[in-house]
Amino acid sequence: MNYYSLILCFLFSLFGKNTKQFVEFNKADVVIVKENSYVTVTLPFEIQSQYHIQSNSEASDDSIPTEITFLENPNYSIENQNFSLKHDETIRLNTDIHKVLSNKFEVTVTLKLKDNVSDFNLDGALLYQACTDRLCLFPRTLNFQININN
Amino acid sequence: MKKIILKLVFGIAMINNLAYAQNSEIESDTEPPEVKMFSLISTEGDTVNLSDYKGKFVVIHIATTWCPYCNAEAPYLEEIYKEYHDKNVEVLIIDVKESKDLVQGRIKNKFNLSFPVLLDTDGAVAASFAPADVLPELARDEIMLASNFLIDPNGKIQFMSLLDTKNFDVKLIHLKKRLNELL
Numbered sequence: 001m002n003y004y005s006l007i008l009c010f011l012f013s014l015f016g017k018n019t020k021q022f023v024e025f026n027k028a029d030v031v032i033v034k035e036n037s038y039v040t041v042t043l044p045f046e047i048q049s050q051y052h053i054q055s056n057s058e059a060s061d062d063s064i065p066t067e068i069t070f071l072e073n074p075n076y077s078i079e080n081q082n083f084s085l086k087h088d089e090t091i092r093l094n095t096d097i098h099k100v101l102s103n104k105f106e107v108t109v110t111l112k113l114k115d116n117v118s119d120f121n122l123d124g125a126l127l128y129q130a131c132t133d134r135l136c137l138f139p140r141t142l143n144f145q146i147n148i149n150n
Numbered sequence: 151m152k153k154i155i156l157k158l159v160f161g162i163a164m165i166n167n168l169a170y171a172q173n174s175e176i177e178s179d180t181e182p183p184e185v186k187m188f189s190l191i192s193t194e195g196d197t198v199n200l201s202d203y204k205g206k207f208v209v210i211h212i213a214t215t216w217c218p219y220c221n222a223e224a225p226y227l228e229e230i231y232k233e234y235h236d237k238n239v240e241v242l243i244i245d246v247k248e249s250k251d252l253v254q255g256r257i258k259n260k261f262n263l264s265f266p267v268l269l270d271t272d273g274a275v276a277a278s279f280a281p282a283d284v285l286p287e288l289a290r291d292e293i294m295l296a297s298n299f300l301i302d303p304n305g306k307i308q309f310m311s312l313l314d315t316k317n318f319d320v321k322l323i324h325l326k327k328r329l330n331e332l333l
Binding site: 019020054060062063064091093094096098129131132133134135136137138139 | 214215216217219220221222247285288289292293295296312314316318320321
């Protein structure tokens with residue numbers, strides 16, 4: 001996450017609490033797999049129909065890439081995180097190719113647990129900037145929390 | 151009475167155009183709406199009053215640094231400025247809710263723009279262009295991003311376009327066509 005995105009994420013988390021969201025976090029479909037001291041969590045997100053959000057990778061310099069961040073927690077460290085099951089779309093802007101996401105995507109995060117941890121929360125925030133075919137909207141931050149227990 | 155009805159019909163048509171049409175040109179037999187005057191600070195620190203442009207054609211583009219469509223249009227706005235400036239045409243970009251340094255670097259300097267880029271720091275001017283009852287669930291200042299306006303020398307809005315990514319008019323062909331008709 002670059003400096004520019006960090007500032008944006010901070011500002012929109014401060015002022016964007018009551019703004020309409022265009023991405024939904026499907027808490028009921030979260031998948032948690034535990035193996036020894038590692039926990040792999042798959043977080044499903046759904047982008048509202050007719051909207052697209054900027055790609056998490058291959059985003060142009062002119063756009064705000066979709067980013068996920070997790071709150072630091074003394075119970076675990078984040079070992080790995082990646083976007084998967086993405087539905088990529090390509091939009092051509094003059095001569096430039098512009099990558100966006102639509103429909104659904106998942107974020108998989110691997111946590112390494114500290115000793116004797118049995119019940120804790122995973123808190124995160126998804127920063128995204130949505131557009132339709134006729135409209136581009138200010139960036140939003142979608143905060144989410146899940147509970148993980150043994 | 152006939153004039154009032156005509157104005158009402160035109161007003162409703164304008165609202166529909168703002169919401170759903172890529173390009174809106176004002177028919178010659180109807181009265182174009184008047185632009186709301188504004189005063190904003192440019193990235194150079196100058197106060198720019200729209201009223202100072204009375205007697206000139208003014209192209210206005212509403213933008214942000216992170217809007218890919220706005221950025222794609224920026225070089226073509228510069229092209230319009232260079233091609234039409236000696237024909238009594240001015241160009242302004244209104245950036246919505248971003249800092250001077252960011253806008254200076256990511257718009258004004260990046261695209262080497264010869265015309266002023268204005269800072270609508272609270273989004274009030276962008277909001278003033280938005281019809282109150284279109285997309286009421288959204289903030290007024292965000293529904294006009296990436297839109298273009300052509301104001302005539304009498305302060306009347308002669309053309310407006312909203313973003314249409316499926317038929318993206320990056321080269322501003324429709325705006326130039328309208329400009330050529332009016333000049």
